[in-house]
Amino acid sequence: MATPSPSTLVFSVRRREPELVVPAKPTPHEIKQLSDIDDQEGLRFQVPVIMFYKSDPSMKGKDPVKVIREALAETLVFYYPFAGRLVEGPNRKLMVDCTGEGVLFIEADANVRIEQLGHDIIQPPCPYSKELLYHVPGSEGILGCPLLLIQVTRFICGGFIFAIRLNHTMSDAYGFVQFLNTVGEFARGSTDAPSLSPVWQRELLNARHPPHITCTHHEYEELLDTKSTTIDMDEDDNNNNNMVQRSFFFGPQEIRAIRKHLPQHLRTSSSTFEVLTACLWRCRTIALQLDQEEIVRLSCVTNARGKRVLHLPSGYYGNAFVFPAALSKARLLCTNPLGYALQLVKTAKGQLTEEYMRSVADLLVIKGRPLYITKRNYIVSDTTRSGFDEINFGWGKPIYGGLAGAISLISFYVRFKSSGGEDGIVVPLCLPQEVMERFQEELKGMIQEPVEDLYDPKPAKF
Template sequence: MAQNNTLLTFTVRRNEPELIAPAKPTPRELKPLSDIDDQEGLRFQIPVIQFYRHDPKMRNKNPARVIREALAKVLVFYYPFAGRLKEGPAKKLMVDCSGEGVLFIEAEADVTLNQFGDALQPPFPCLEELLYDVPGSGGVLDSPLLLIQVTRLLCGGFIFALRLNHTMSDAPGLVQFMTALGEMAQGAPRPSILPVWQRELLFARVQPHVTCTHHEYDEVKDTKGTIIPLDDMAHRSFFFGPTEVAALRRFVPSSLQKCSTFEVLTACLWRCRTIALKPDPEEEMRIICIVNARAKFNPPLPKGYYGNGFAFPVAISRAGDLSTKPLGHALKLVMQAKNAVNDEYMRSLTDLMVIKGRPHFTVVRSYLVSDVTRAGFDAVDFGWGNAAYGGPAKGGVGAIPGVASFYIPFTNHKGETGIVLPICLPNAAMETFVKELNNMLAKGNNDQVLKEHNYNVLSRL
């Protein structure tokens, strides 16, 4: 099991929050977001956190000051981030490039990086202290689009925490910005990849028309009260290394052998979670896979584009089928949903947003998964090397807890690289989930390693 660092407590002393404006004058203009950016399901703030170790060659450098100076410089290139969102007719969002700046907080904490333990992963202790919610700053409209807090640690390391208005960027776009910030913190005169706005590439067509099926935006009524209550919830993280993935792949039929690790894990999660929740067998269960569509466009989105470029395709099955049929049933549906995303699917999606008023994806009997294992958060370097941990600050996606998870890259204490999957379920359901998952691993792999660990993936962290 992961070290329970949530019991760790410490004190954070913060300077007053300040607004950092671009270092040079920038264009004052109104820039519309794309019709993918401004959908209802992205109108929230998403937190990211990076942990950095002490570097002796940087001992005379204050990371907060280094990053603060670089931030003013990088905002000359990414000046829309220094503006504020406005809403026009038909809920259309646009950036007023006012140059007001992004929020920045310098802080220090009486704790060392080692005290967080070897297993750096969400949930993190005292997150609300490491990423302070400045009063009045958390809205979507007329609020800062970025909030950054740099917290120095007793050991000489530091924590970089960031909160982003998700309508502005997705994970690849945010990593692009953070990488540019890191480059300029190390003295570069400009980012190696220059930012590309061009949100008009993802505007709806002149005569919008939906040509594909988009079940992720179905209007589904919660007729049986199946939205999960948020009290009495259990949070656990599961590690899937080579042994666990190999065990699950033994359930994959020959016709689906080309499936990715993400698809296998998603099918397994969907099946085990459904069994754990014990829904009516006739209920419709959904799993939503975030698919990066940048390369799906024809032509692909240009290098440097930092807007949202993904879709929410959904796989749907009866609960009874998910619970009783082999894993291949769920896996085939997941693969089909992902493979449906192409250029026409994305064009149809932008049109649907305009026609239907930018709806939220349905959360009724849905679970959403997002793979950030290759996003590159951990490779962001401000001069202190790569992050000891870089990525989501919380285990779940979006503003709705308990209905989503990130897939996070992780190396355990044995040096095994794999994926950590944080899960949030009601306590009773979590016990069933663990049992079902352990049973699958036991049947799929007779390896002595799993026997020694009582088939419990939790102990492999």
């Protein structure tokens, strides 16, 4: 049977009134400061995540809304700051007022089977994201608003969609998954404390006393003295109302094709993330048709967890990353072989040291927590190992779990299985319509096999 397309599927969601879910037991009422990495301007926004779950015969008779709501209340006993509200102190310092007011929760029902959505709808960006994650009016602020918004939408087949919106100042992807895994443990029947105890200790990523900038931070340099709080792509002279989102799948075949554009020593010494990031940055810059002497940037979100950098304790769920930037003139990036971009990506990633992280925190305090540079910048965040695709509320792993789409100039790499069952990475991008068309053509030339191996020329025939 053919799967309905988004244009022919009659899809509707019936929502109940939003409610507040509070911790299942009394929790401390206290003020807890965020770290100086957490409360920078560039993290003061909401992040939507979505997970699709098929029905499971072993869970017949169990209501995912009830199960998850009760598990959420138990989880908030241990992660009680999420039930509070943010307040701002001197020098724009953010703090959580642990009031126990709770998180927003919406119960909903869809009129179709989850299988009817089809592969193209599940792949980000989901065209029904507004129906599946209703943005309650007045809830989207950073200060004084719920820190989480959750909607659980049941489907007539017994499957459901779990969608959640996070105030990014509270956690990064790894910390957020830690929280969601705890919800999953309680949903599956645990009555004990979480298997991984949450650790606050945000002071570990605070600025030094006195703060002093010791490294070069290209990701902030043009905004050091500005108070701008608007994230504007500013990618070209097009009207930004013309922005579109599309996502691109990269399986083994596509990655293999991109590697053929590299010399042998870079093929074997470069990770998939590095190769893919270099390719996307170069194709995107070519598509933008910038002045050739303009400086363009690529910022790689680089996580400090698991590295011998800051020795963060297991269970830390705050933001623990920086985004060091690579710089190039547009002309050099567009005209040089792919290896040029790849070397810049490697150099940017390699900047993460303890001193670099400390210097970022110091800069943010000294300069009033500025926004990272947005002009001619492209930010990439690899969430393929964060664990969104492993969250289990009792119905098994999701058929898709990850970010709901690109956010302005930020692309997220997400694990995904193609319609043919092939494992790979899906990357959503946000660009003006005409730029997106040029980007697709440029990318097509990089990944469409057979690609001639540029560094393995065949012997000439005489």
